[in-house]
Amino acid sequence: MNLAQLSLYDQAVVVSASLVLLTSFIMLAQARIVPLIYAFAWQGALLALVTALVAYVSGHPHLYVSALLTLGLKALLIPWMLHRLAVRLKIHHEIEAITNPSLMLLAGAALVIFSYYVSLPIVHLSTLVTRNTIGVSVAIVLLGMLLMVSRSKAVAQVVGFMSIENGLFFAAVVATYGMPMVVELGIAFDVLVAAVIFGVFFFQMRESIDSLDVDRLNRLSETAEPTEGGR
Amino acid sequence: MRWVAAAVQTALFVAAAPLLAGWIKRVKCHMQNRAAPSLLQPYRDLAKLFRKEIVLAENASWLFRTAPYVVFGAFVLAAAVVPLVAVHLPTAAIADVIVLVGFFALARFFQALAGLDIGTAFGGMGSSREMTVASLAEPAMLMAVFTLAMVASTTNLSVAIEHNLDAGLVLRPSFLFALLGLAMVAIAETGRIPVDNPATHLELTMLHEAMVLEYSGRHLALVEWAGQIKLMIYAVLIANIFFPWGIAQDFAPLALGVGMVAVAAKLAALGIALVVWETVIAKMRLFRVPQFLGFAFLLALLGMLTQVILETG
Numbered sequence: 001m002n003l004a005q006l007s008l009y010d011q012a013v014v015v016s017a018s019l020v021l022l023t024s025f026i027m028l029a030q031a032r033i034v035p036l037i038y039a040f041a042w043q044g045a046l047l048a049l050v051t052a053l054v055a056y057v058s059g060h061p062h063l064y065v066s067a068l069l070t071l072g073l074k075a076l077l078i079p080w081m082l083h084r085l086a087v088r089l090k091i092h093h094e095i096e097a098i099t100n101p102s103l104m105l106l107a108g109a110a111l112v113i114f115s116y117y118v119s120l121p122i123v124h125l126s127t128l129v130t131r132n133t134i135g136v137s138v139a140i141v142l143l144g145m146l147l148m149v150s151r152s153k154a155v156a157q158v159v160g161f162m163s164i165e166n167g168l169f170f171a172a173v174v175a176t177y178g179m180p181m182v183v184e185l186g187i188a189f190d191v192l193v194a195a196v197i198f199g200v201f202f203f204q205m206r207e208s209i210d211s212l213d214v215d216r217l218n219r220l221s222e223t224a225e226p227t228e229g230g231r
Numbered sequence: 232m233r234w235v236a237a238a239v240q241t242a243l244f245v246a247a248a249p250l251l252a253g254w255i256k257r258v259k260c261h262m263q264n265r266a267a268p269s270l271l272q273p274y275r276d277l278a279k280l281f282r283k284e285i286v287l288a289e290n291a292s293w294l295f296r297t298a299p300y301v302v303f304g305a306f307v308l309a310a311a312v313v314p315l316v317a318v319h320l321p322t323a324a325i326a327d328v329i330v331l332v333g334f335f336a337l338a339r340f341f342q343a344l345a346g347l348d349i350g351t352a353f354g355g356m357g358s359s360r361e362m363t364v365a366s367l368a369e370p371a372m373l374m375a376v377f378t379l380a381m382v383a384s385t386t387n388l389s390v391a392i393e394h395n396l397d398a399g400l401v402l403r404p405s406f407l408f409a410l411l412g413l414a415m416v417a418i419a420e421t422g423r424i425p426v427d428n429p430a431t432h433l434e435l436t437m438l439h440e441a442m443v444l445e446y447s448g449r450h451l452a453l454v455e456w457a458g459q460i461k462l463m464i465y466a467v468l469i470a471n472i473f474f475p476w477g478i479a480q481d482f483a484p485l486a487l488g489v490g491m492v493a494v495a496a497k498l499a500a501l502g503i504a505l506v507v508w509e510t511v512i513a514k515m516r517l518f519r520v521p522q523f524l525g526f527a528f529l530l531a532l533l534g535m536l537t538q539v540i541l542e543t544g
Contacts, residue, residue: 022530029522102525136540
């Protein structure tokens with residue numbers, strides 16, 4: 001496929017797909033909580049833009065609803081909730097030490113290559129204009145996982161989880177022009193409920209281990225045993 | 232005729248470089264509510280330095296004295312390779328982008344050696360820092376250049392620019408990434424604000440200044456001028472590769488005039504963008520520079536990947 005032969009709207013789909021990928025990398029490199037949440041919000045907004053563009057290109061009006069839903073939930077509501085939680089938990093000025101950031105980014109680039117090779121057979125089967133972006137959507141899922149694996153702060157892990165969901169939604173939009181409306185609504189509410197539950201979960205964690213660092217959960221159980229034995 | 236045009240364009244390039252520096256300084260002053268110097272101030276500074284006597288350290292070798300000429304010469308040759316107003320120049324046909332990167336490396340090598348030559352602590356420190364930054368910036372620059380080469384199927388700048396011009400308006404994700412990567416490399420290599428601040432002499436942060444601290448008179452003028460040419464080369468590269476509109480494809484006077492106006496407008500706009508960026512961003516710690524350049528490399532790499540994945544796959 002030659003990009004220059006596509007229409008301008010198809011090219012815009014491809015460019016905004018690559019921008020969604022870029023926001024995944026920005027999240028991977030971002031050590032501060034609040035800019036991380038903003039990057040996540042931008043990813044949601046770009047995802048809504050891609051969905052709207054695909055709706056226009058393919059002539060599927062139900063995708064406009066998905067785009068609006070994505071914009072409302074993933075670009076506005078959930079980032080706002082996460083931001084409010086970060087302020088209430090007083091972690092909005094904290095900086096997380098990322099171990100070896102450059103290596104992390106290169107690992108991310110390797111994941112992009114990997115997902116390209118994995119999705120190559122599917123891409124060859126498809127006849128859609130947006131088929132080339134399937135590899136990108138798989139990469140966004142894997143980058144979200146990398147974000148979850150590499151961070152120890154619970155908020156960053158939740159953002160990683162949400163961006164995995166973004167990748168799945170993106171895959172559905174570009175590979176099959178969207179899921180059925182019922183499924184989409186169900187997933188949207190699932191994500192919303194998950195965000196609420198995560199909020200409760202943060203406060204519980206804060207109560208019990210006095211921190212949002214997930215690594216501390218490990219340490220607590222190990223040190224608890226000798227004191228039990230000492231009694 | 233073609234060789235004359237190439238020589239005139241190179242001369243124009245070298246002569247206009249201080250003007251661009253003056254423009255950036257002027258816009259920056261306006262932006263920060265300071266009284267702005269005249270646009271011609273860099274020319275006056277250079278003229279003053281050329282008139283002044285050269286003071287050499289006692290243990291300066293021939294290397295220290297020849298380095299400014301080598302550096303200046305390398306940048307003039309590099310400027311000859313870059314199409315400014317028109318494509319199809321014979322100088323551009325001889326050398327490609329990789330040679331251009333090679334000229335940069337040559338100039339940097341001699342400047343770093345000259346910094347070490349005097350034996351002062353600052354010179355060695357500056358050279359060491361410059362080489363650290365360069366070793367990280369060069370792969371990113373080459374990767375961005377390869378992205379361009381893959382899109383246009385050539386490493387020749389002139390042919391590549393004409394290819395982009397003929398393709399019309401194509402939204403290429405690979406160009407977007409290459410542009411971002413190249414801009415970050417340009418900021419690091421020309422010593423602009425988040426990486427280096429050429430306006431201060433602060434030993435904690437200075438990179439480029441530390442190397443040229445011992446130069447005076449004519450030598451300093453050449454080194455400064457070379458720095459301005461380097462900034463101009465990067466600006467022209469960004470302006471003409473990614474926004475090639477208006478560049479002259481033949482040597483008719485009208486086309487050349489349009490090319491001149493277009494490139495002046497693009498450089499002025501780029502200068503304003505650079506000033507806005509420099510005004511909103513703070514100088515970063517030296518130890519964060521590798522991270523900054525790592526991100527530039529990643530962007531250039533992503534440019535190449537998206538070229539393969541999204542544009543041809």
